């Protein structure tokens with residue numbers, strides 16, 4: 001989908017945020033509104049949202065404003081339904097679960113990250129937001145190449161394991177969500193020295209071990225770092241890269257005593273749940289330690305959506321963020337210039353996150 005359209009969509013949602021917060025305190029966690037020019041039910045209740053997202057296409061279908069759907073095209077994955085959506089979703093999920101593919105992505109991503117970090121100098125600022133986007137562009141090309149080679153190989157055997165729609169889907173505008181995740185992690189870590197120290201120690205320990213063994217890091221090494229994973233989880237909670245998702249009711253449905261009338265739009269507002277103090281103590285404070293004894297599969301934590309359309313790229317997103325963080329903290333110390341997170345019209349850093357780096361001398 002065109003990124004300008006997303007911007008317009010996000011503008012509409014953010015403009016509505018103030019109304020939502022006002023309505024939430026006035027009417028409770030689920031309320032009616034006309035925020036998208038359509039009669040809508042806004043849910044800041046995680047349980048209600050979970051039930052809606054788990055429903056099948058007889059109850060709810062994806063819904064996005066008319067201007068967007070016209071331009072997204074009828075076959076966009078965000079709009080398709082039923083068996084086709086399940087097939088494509090399954091294929092993408094399986095694709096990213098393949099350990100062979102994860103190994104290849106890990107090798108290439110390490111190479112890209114290493115190469116771009118080699119060019120960093122200590123006498124000029126590094127703009128983290130731009131650097132993460134550049135690494136990401138290379139990853140998109142890599143995935144494209146893998147798919148094309150799979151298709152070429154399968155063509156000889158008669159049928160391709162990767163249909164055309166899947167390629168399109170993988171290259172959708174979501175390509176910026178992982179760079180935003182990496183940039184926000186660096187921002188939050190710059191503001192929280194205790195978390196940065198623990199993250200660095202954990203990653204240095206693994207690096208030393210691997211150096212001694214003379215082995216490169218594998219994808220499972222990256223994902224096995226517990227504190228690094230809590231840093232990514234907390235960044236996803238606070239950052240709210242996707243603030244919520246939309247559906248449309250196909251029939252009158254009652255959930256937890258709330259009636260969602262047929263034809264109405266339903267907006268599952270994740271950001272509100274992630275920043276609700278009844279779910280998280282001090283919700284605006286970056287606190288990765290909160291996840292050490294918390295259930296990540298709780299319905300109060302849904303940065304990747306849930307149910308039928310749970311993001312199939314979630315493992316890949318975590319893997320890429322882990323690789324980036326590992327190479328960054330084990331090679332550099334840095335001082336961040338003053339910058340702020342902007343949520344409007346999309347989540348990003350106001351000044352592109354300038355930092356001054358110094359190569360670490362410790363092994």
Ligand code: HEM
Nearest residue numbers: 089169174177178181241242245303304305309311313317
């Ligand atoms: C931080 C990174 C990411 C976040 C926060 C994120 C978030 C989400 C969310 C919330 C949804 C649900 C949309 C809905 O219910 O309407 C979704 C769906 C999807 N995501 Fe992600 N995503 C991320 C990374 C990725 C990556 C790296 C890929 C692929 C390379 C990807 C591919 C998809 C696809 C194909 C869908 C549609 C699934 C379906 O409708 O069955 N995402 N994502």
